[in-house]
Amino acid sequence: xxxxxxxxxxxxxxxxxxxxxxxxxxxxxxxxxxxxxxxxxxxxxxxxxxxxxxxxxxxxxxxxxxxxxxxxxxxxxxxxxxxxxxxxxxxxxxxxxxxxxxxxxxxxxxx
Amino acid sequence: xxxxxxxxxxxxxxxxxxxxxxxxxxxxxxxxxxxxxxxxxxxxxxxxxxxxxxxxxxxxxxxxxxxxxxxxxxxxxxxxxxxxxxxxxxxxxxxxxxxxxxxxxxxxxxxxxxx
Numbered sequence: 687x688x689x690x691x692x693x694x695x696x697x698x699x700x701x702x703x704x705x706x707x708x709x710x711x712x713x714x715x716x717x718x719x720x721x722x723x724x725x726x727x728x729x730x731x732x733x734x735x736x737x738x739x740x741x742x743x744x745x746x747x748x749x750x751x752x753x754x755x756x757x758x759x760x761x762x763x764x765x766x767x768x769x770x771x772x773x774x775x776x777x778x779x780x781x782x783x784x785x786x787x788x789x790x791x792x793x794x795x796x797x
Numbered sequence: 798x799x800x801x802x803x804x805x806x807x808x809x810x811x812x813x814x815x816x817x818x819x820x821x822x823x824x825x826x827x828x829x830x831x832x833x834x835x836x837x838x839x840x841x842x843x844x845x846x847x848x849x850x851x852x853x854x855x856x857x858x859x860x861x862x863x864x865x866x867x868x869x870x871x872x873x874x875x876x877x878x879x880x881x882x883x884x885x886x887x888x889x890x891x892x893x894x895x896x897x898x899x900x901x902x903x904x905x906x907x908x909x910x911x912x
Contacts, residue, residue, distance in 0.1 A: 729903030779898035
């Protein structure tokens with residue numbers, strides 16, 4: 687079957703710990719960013735988004751931080767659960783033209 | 798249905814065969830996107846429709862790839878004379894708005910294996 691994340695960087699965390707997934711984006715003109723979660727055999731699923739006029743946005747158990755100076759995004763997941771195991775992608779809208787995905791990080795949660 | 802539906806979910810083709818992959822976007826969504834996801838990589842943009850108009854096809858890897866959305870709803874991605882390097886998951890996504898950055902909702906994908 688589809689093996690998303692076969693060659694991707696992997697972050698391993700223990701259940702209950704907080705997870706931080708980092709992403710560097712390439713285009714300083716990008717104005718909108720989205721984090722997606724992809725489980726094996728499924729399409730990417732929206733988690734949280736942030737526009738370039740913000741530095742931080744919080745959702746349920748997730749927080750996204752944006753540092754435009756160094757073109758860096760991070761996704762923080764609080765109290766990581768086994769169901770959070772998946773591949774996580776950051777994606778950037780370049781000039782509202784098209785959505786470009788990063789390379790992804792595989793999150794493994796251990797009991 | 799409530800989500801983006803893609804068919805077939807799995808397709809095995811012999812090299813040289815033509816394939817057609819179908820996408821049913823969320824009803825009322827103006828924009829439709831096709832992405833290609835190779836094993837272990839992130840999705841890569843192929844093409845974009847606003848209603849029936851194909852506004853961007855810059856990501857299509859060769860002239861063997863063709864996409865259409867004739868009535869502004871269902872879309873078909875066709876690959877002619879398939880090659881082994883075409884093996885990938887083909888993802889379709891739709892969004893409510895026709896312009897501007899917004900959230901894309903993805904289907905589960907069609908996994909193509911070319912032997």
